[in-house]
Amino acid sequence: MKTLFLSAADPICAETAANIIKSGGLVAIPTETVYGLGANGLSEEAVKKIFEAKGRPQDNPLILHIAGPEQIEEFAHHIPQGAYDLAERFWPGPLTIILPAKDFIPRRTTGGLNTVGLRCPDCDITREIIRLSGVPVAAPSANISGKPSTTTAQHVRHDHEGRIDCIVDGGPCRVGVESTIVDLTERRPRLLRPGGIGPEELLEVLGDLVVDKAVTAQIDKDEVVKAPGMKYRHYAPQSEVVIVGGSREKAAAYIRSHFEPGDRVLCFEEELSLYEGCNPLSYGLEADVNTLSAGLFAALRELDDPSIHQVYARCPVGGGVAYAVQNRLKKAAAFHVVDAEEEL
Ligand code: AMP
Numbered sequence: 544m545k546t547l548f549l550s551a552a553d554p555i556c557a558e559t560a561a562n563i564i565k566s567g568g569l570v571a572i573p574t575e576t577v578y579g580l581g582a583n584g585l586s587e588e589a590v591k592k593i594f595e596a597k598g599r600p601q602d603n604p605l606i607l608h609i610a611g612p613e614q615i616e617e618f619a620h621h622i623p624q625g626a627y628d629l630a631e632r633f634w635p636g637p638l639t640i641i642l643p644a645k646d647f648i649p650r651r652t653t654g655g656l657n658t659v660g661l662r663c664p665d666c667d668i669t670r671e672i673i674r675l676s677g678v679p680v681a682a683p684s685a686n687i688s689g690k691p692s693t694t695t696a697q698h699v700r701h702d703h704e705g706r707i708d709c710i711v712d713g714g715p716c717r718v719g720v721e722s723t724i725v726d727l728t729e730r731r732p733r734l735l736r737p738g739g740i741g742p743e744e745l746l747e748v749l750g751d752l753v754v755d756k757a758v759t760a761q762i763d764k765d766e767v768v769k770a771p772g773m774k775y776r777h778y779a780p781q782s783e784v785v786i787v788g789g790s791r792e793k794a795a796a797y798i799r800s801h802f803e804p805g806d807r808v809l810c811f812e813e814e815l816s817l818y819e820g821c822n823p824l825s826y827g828l829e830a831d832v833n834t835l836s837a838g839l840f841a842a843l844r845e846l847d848d849p850s851i852h853q854v855y856a857r858c859p860v861g862g863g864v865a866y867a868v869q870n871r872l873k874k875a876a877a878f879h880v881v882d883a884e885e886e887l
Pocket residue numbers: 603604605606641653656658659660682683684721724735736769770771772773
């Protein structure tokens with residue numbers, strides 16, 4: 544298959560991409576979070592292609608991307624007031640809301656669940672593609688399953704050139720980590736995945752929030768979870784990753800004393816000079832957590848190299864989007880964290 548490349552700036556981009564989606568094809572779409580691998584979310588056949596292209600387990604549900612908040616009622620029912628409040632405050636934006644699904648939504652899209660994840664992305668070209676296609680666009684992150692997510696069109700090209708119909712290049716993703724997911728189908732709102740919208744902001748709107756266990760700990764393969772996708776290994780480069788916590792100086796002392804040739808250090812820009820000779824890679828500024836979220840996956844992809852033995856990673860502290868960066872790094876590290884303050 545020949546993959547068509549379209550620039551978001553091209554006047555025929557939205558219409559061309561929408562036509563491919565209408566006819567059951569796969570289009571990689573830019574969003575403010577990560578690039579998605581999009582298809583008609585109401586077509587079993589089209590959605591099947593997403594799972595095949597990614598090598599994604601069948602029980603891992605897909606998020607439906609919609610053009611505006613007014614579409615919530617087309618696809619969900621029994622909608623609590625909190626959903627409208629969240630949509631008004633955060634859409635278009637990096638927030639997915641889980642609601643009871645209307646029956647016509649294929650179970651292949653929802654991973655067999657009777658709930659559906661809805662999101663309205665903050666990306667003009669992609670909302671236009673969705674609008675013109677006339678269907679909700681099911682789109683998981685465009686990476687091959689288990690690999691770090693795609694935050695540039697080049698990442699998508701690397702994973703899928705010749706295997707999907709079209710890639711829309713909208714430049715690098717602004718947020719860089721996947722959407723926050725909040726489940727509103729139970730008595731209490733539940734955070735299933737942290738993302739660009741911090742838990743503090745959700746709490747402000749909803750007045751209550753439970754943080755799911757899958758956010759903070761490794762989930763056993765056989766465990767029954769709210770969102771099956773949460774139990775799979777994620778975001779991981781091929782090498783072992785360990786997060787080293789503690790002050791800049793203590794962490795550097797710990798890493799330098801354990802570092803062996805062939806290892807790498809993933810650190811903040813401000814720390815580069817502490818790791819001379821240790822082949823450090825910066826993923827952004829500690830002083831500006833938005834640069835860390837935007838740079839994380841590109842860095843993890845660069846470290847996805849079988850010749851690297853061990854990656855020592857530095858992780859920001861705090862809430863907001865830092866909470867999402869912590870979550871992705873911890874998943875990449877299979878929750879392997881050492882505290883340099885205690886180790887030395
Ligand atoms: P991604 O591959 O980054 O697009 O992730 C999609 C994730 O959204 C899944 O792995 C689930 O964790 C979550 N998700 C989507 N739809 C649902 C749903 N109906 N119920 C619970 N979680 C969902």
